Amino acid sequence: MENTLLYCRIAPDGSIIHVGEKFAKLLNYTKFSSNKKFSEILTTDEKEQLNIDRIIFEKQRSGWQGEIKIINKEAQTIWLDLSMVPVMIKKDELELLIVCFNITERKKAQREVERLNIENSTEKINQQKIISSKIVENQENEQNRIAKEIHDGIGQMLTGLKFSLESINLEDKEKAAQKIEYLKKLSLDIIKGVRTATFNLMPPELSDHGIVSSLAKLTQELSKLTGKEILFYNKTDFNQRLDSLIEINIYRLTQEAINNAIKYAESSHIIVQLSHSDTLLSIIVDDNGKGFDIHAVDKKRNSESGMGLLFMKERIQYINGRVFIKSIPGEGTRITFNIPI
Known part of the structure; x- marks a missing residue:
């Protein structure tokens, strides 16, 4: 106990009866400081001393447990998880058993996490x-x-x-x-x-008929305007209406993905597939373009393409969805949007 626990025994007035060897070493406690109160050998900070004296006075009958910060003679800050247990030695003769755990490293780790x-x-x-x-x-x-x-x-x-x-x-x-x-x-x-x-x-189909009709119209119109083959497939015959905010964001995300395939990927064929389950709506945009290095583009946040991917990720978060991007240079790109419904 002397060498394994940070413990000591004190009187109800805070005076020291005995300090364990391990605790004495931590506090630099020697016989020259034996006439000091427990709070005075625990910390050099007067405010902390008053706080410890108050705890001893108020909680000597009920006991106490909590975290305290102490400052040793080398001006080092040490955090202790301290338990104070009242022990009746004889009738009307009370001692307080103090048992501590050094949690300084844990506190440092917590502060580092908070800083990060x-x-x-x-x-x-x-x-x-x-x-x-x-x-x-x-x-x-x-x-x-x-x-x-x-x-x-x-x-x-x-x-x-x-x-x-x-x-x-x-x-x-x-x-x-x-x-x-x-x-x-x-x-x-x-x-x-x-x-x-x-x-x-704003496509009138979106407000009048919903996301499926508007995506079908989007692919048809862009195919006519660009001369590229842009096809849309409703693989699971989805026909539900969604919240207007969700529908407009799905539309803009799909529009952005198709426009990227047209503008950057130099693709000739683009396929948009929509499917759903009871809880999830999924939209996949495939192109046969030149592809790109995802990690390289993701790092170039200030570039137009990098910001485009960032906007896409930010927009999908507005509707609690997720985006997955897979691209192989020279082969093409697949962008998947998953949206809870």
């Missing part, structure tokens, strides 16, 4: 700020792109339509017929331009 958690939290907050600013920047760029598309494309075509209508001379039937045919084609181009612009903003 704070660092991770700070890093995550900074990362969120970067993401938020990038999202705002991308939204602004997208709005400017659509405004330019409407102004330069649809606006000019409408102006051309107006002037062409005003220039028709009904007396010259042959030229009038030619202009009318031209105006028919121009009208179709304007309709196509309007559909493309509105399609990029």
Whole structure:
């Protein structure tokens, strides 16, 4: 007990009766300090001494257990898990048995974990700020792109339509017929331009018919616009409506994955597969493009492709889902979205 436990015996007034050898060594306790109270050999910090004296005074009949911080003569901080047990020696003669465990290393480990958690939290907050600013920047760029598309494309075509209508001379039937045919084609181009612009903003199928119909429409329209073979398969005949927030995020995630396959992967074939179970909706986007090194792109957070993957991971978290990315350079990429339903 002398050499294995940190223990001592004290009187109810805090004076020392006996200190075990192991405890004495930890506290540098010698016969020269034998006239000191227990609190005085335990720590040099006056506030801690008063706290220990208070505990002894208030808990000498009931006992006490807890963690205390002490500072030894070398100004080292030591944490002890201390138990104080009242022991009746004779009638009306009380002693207090103190048994301690040195938990300094555990406390250091806890502080290190707390420090790392704070660092991770700070890093995550900074990362969120970067993401938020990038999202705002991308939204602004997208709005400017659509405004330019409407102004330069649809606006000019409408102006051309107006002037062409005003220039028709009904007396010259042959030229009038030619202009009318031209105006028919121009009208179709304007309709196509309007559909493309509105399609990029918010597909009406999403609010009217749900995610399956909107993904089918998305793949059809992008296939027409790009000339690539983009196919959609509803493998389990999923037909449920989901919360609007979940549906728009699923749509944007799939749209992002397809656009990445078109823009970066240089693929000619893209397949979108949807399947579900009782608790999970799964969407897989496969392409036959050039693939990429996932780890290398993931490290380049400031690059466009790196931020694209980061946005994808952040968006899927909004709906409590998970994303899995598998890519082989020269063979293609598979992106899987799993969303609880």
